[in-house]
Amino acid sequence: MSTLATSIDDVKLIREKIENHAMEQGFTAIGFCGTQLFPETKDNMIEFLHRGHQGEMSWLASGIDRRTNPKILWSDALTIISVACSYAPESDPLMNLYDCDIGNISVYARGRDYHEVMKKRLKRLGRWISEEFSCSVKVFVDTAPVMEKPLAQKAQLGWQGKHTNLVSREHGSWLFLGEIFINIDLSEETELDDTLKGHCGSCQRCMEICPTKAFPAPYQLDARKCISYLTIEHEGPIDSELRPLMGNRIFGCDDCLAVCPWNKFAQAAADPDLKARQSLKKPNLSELARLNDTTFRKLFSKTSIKRTGRDRFVRNVLIAIGNSKNPKETSTVESLLDDPSPIVRGAAVWALFQLVSIDKFLNCREQRFSKEKVAHVQNEWNLALK
Ligand code: B12
Numbered sequence: 001m002s003t004l005a006t007s008i009d010d011v012k013l014i015r016e017k018i019e020n021h022a023m024e025q026g027f028t029a030i031g032f033c034g035t036q037l038f039p040e041t042k043d044n045m046i047e048f049l050h051r052g053h054q055g056e057m058s059w060l061a062s063g064i065d066r067r068t069n070p071k072i073l074w075s076d077a078l079t080i081i082s083v084a085c086s087y088a089p090e091s092d093p094l095m096n097l098y099d100c101d102i103g104n105i106s107v108y109a110r111g112r113d114y115h116e117v118m119k120k121r122l123k124r125l126g127r128w129i130s131e132e133f134s135c136s137v138k139v140f141v142d143t144a145p146v147m148e149k150p151l152a153q154k155a156q157l158g159w160q161g162k163h164t165n166l167v168s169r170e171h172g173s174w175l176f177l178g179e180i181f182i183n184i185d186l187s188e189e190t191e192l193d194d195t196l197k198g199h200c201g202s203c204q205r206c207m208e209i210c211p212t213k214a215f216p217a218p219y220q221l222d223a224r225k226c227i228s229y230l231t232i233e234h235e236g237p238i239d240s241e242l243r244p245l246m247g248n249r250i251f252g253c254d255d256c257l258a259v260c261p262w263n264k265f266a267q268a269a270a271d272p273d274l275k276a277r278q279s280l281k282k283p284n285l286s287e288l289a290r291l292n293d294t295t296f297r298k299l300f301s302k303t304s305i306k307r308t309g310r311d312r313f314v315r316n317v318l319i320a321i322g323n324s325k326n327p328k329e330t331s332t333v334e335s336l337l338d339d340p341s342p343i344v345r346g347a348a349v350w351a352l353f354q355l356v357s358i359d360k361f362l363n364c365r366e367q368r369f370s371k372e373k374v375a376h377v378q379n380e381w382n383l384a385l386k
Pocket residue numbers: 041042044045048057060106107108141142143144145146147148149150160163164165166167173174175176177178218219220221223226228229232233251252253254256257
């Protein structure tokens with residue numbers, strides 16, 4: 001069937017068909033908008049970068065015009081279809097934070113890599129749209145220079161909450177986002193429904209619970225303080241003042257989403273592709289600390305954790321072990337003091353300092369300090385002497 005959207009009725013019909021098909025494909029929500037972002041989105045993005053809130057994510061700054069203008073990405077695009085997939089957990093993810101023997105992996109990373117799941121689904125839907133309506137399509141998820149949250153807001157899927165993530169009245173905020181750009185005009189631009197401008201009201205729960213106080217103001221995140229950034233994106237040693245605040249969060253963080261009252265409307269995701277793996281729900285810290293490159297790749301095959309690499313992941317695990325203050329973990333930590341990776345050695349030194357007496361710490365230091373060539377690991381050894 002070849003269709004050109006010529007009247008409002010045509011547009012409505014095509015949108016309805018796409019919506020129905022998207023729901024059959026397992027998407028939770030879908031919306032349509034034109035290719036222009038709200039004017040303030042670019043200003044806010046520039047302000048975010050000006051304040052250095054992106055930390056080491058310099059890719060956010062490169063190509064800012066492209067990121068804030070989808071037309072530069074594809075000049076033929078006329079409509080952006082924004083879609084969401086729910087990954088809402090079955091139970092309160094914050095309960096894991098009280099068990100110091102385990103590491104907490106954030107809900108979004110416990111199943112198959114969502115980039116793969118979403119991309120496959122978006123491609124399937126995109127192919128169907130292109131065949132059904134004789135148009136061209138391009139699909140995007142997460143890693144492309146697309147501002148997915150403001151686009152989803154424009155497509156009326158919800159609003160950006162004070163924690164900066166998209167919140168939907170019907171589905172809460174445990175949502176992955178993705179987009180399909182198409183070269184037919186289905187946008188039927190309307191003024192943004194007032195109710196979608198925001199339903200946070202006087203609530204501040206997400207800001208109050210944040211362990212590292214990463215929100216300098218409502219709707220603004222300083223990523224450099226966010227545990228999600230620290231455990232996933234940040235490559236070097238983590239700021240020693242922030243380490244105690246991380247608790248047992250070893251990959252990502254769910255706190256600001258978990259407390260949002262709008263999540264009480266979120267139904268637990270039934271999606272088998274996004275289901276949490278049993279082994280990643282409550283993984284044991286000592287076992288994780290003993291992973292080498294091969295066992296790490298095997299355990300996390302097809303998950304988004306794999307991309308972080310073994311060294312950074314074990315760094316996070318060692319911080320959680322340090323925070324556990326559990327002396328039973330001492331031998332695990334000691335076994336990593338001579339690890340080939342400086343990032344792991346440094347974190348092992350810090351963890352050791354949390355677990356053992358000063359005498360024991362100094363003894364371990366004496367055996368290793370003169371052999372240590374990396375400045376930041378030497379600094380960790382000197383910590384105890386300050
Ligand atoms: C970089 C990034 C991160 C960074 C920075 C997060 C951030 N808030 O930007 C880090 C690593 C910290 C991160 C963490 C997480 N992320 Co992330 N991340 C991204 C990515 C790749 C780009 C986001 C971006 O452009 N940031 C730049 C800043 C400028 O954007 P912003 O926060 O939206 O800034 C806006 C506000 O600050 C606002 N603003 C600023 N000042 C003011 C003032 C007022 C008055 C108002 C009203 C607004 C306002 O305007 C800005 C522009 O819109 C997107 C995917 C994508 N391509 O969009 C995923 C994405 C945002 N992440 C996602 C997820 C799931 C997460 C985590 C929940 C994962 C986890 N459990 O650990 C956490 C949540 C942390 C948090 N509270 O945001 C999802 C969010 C889905 C949703 N429902 O919104 C996305 C969309 C990926 C996806 N495809 O599903 N992420």
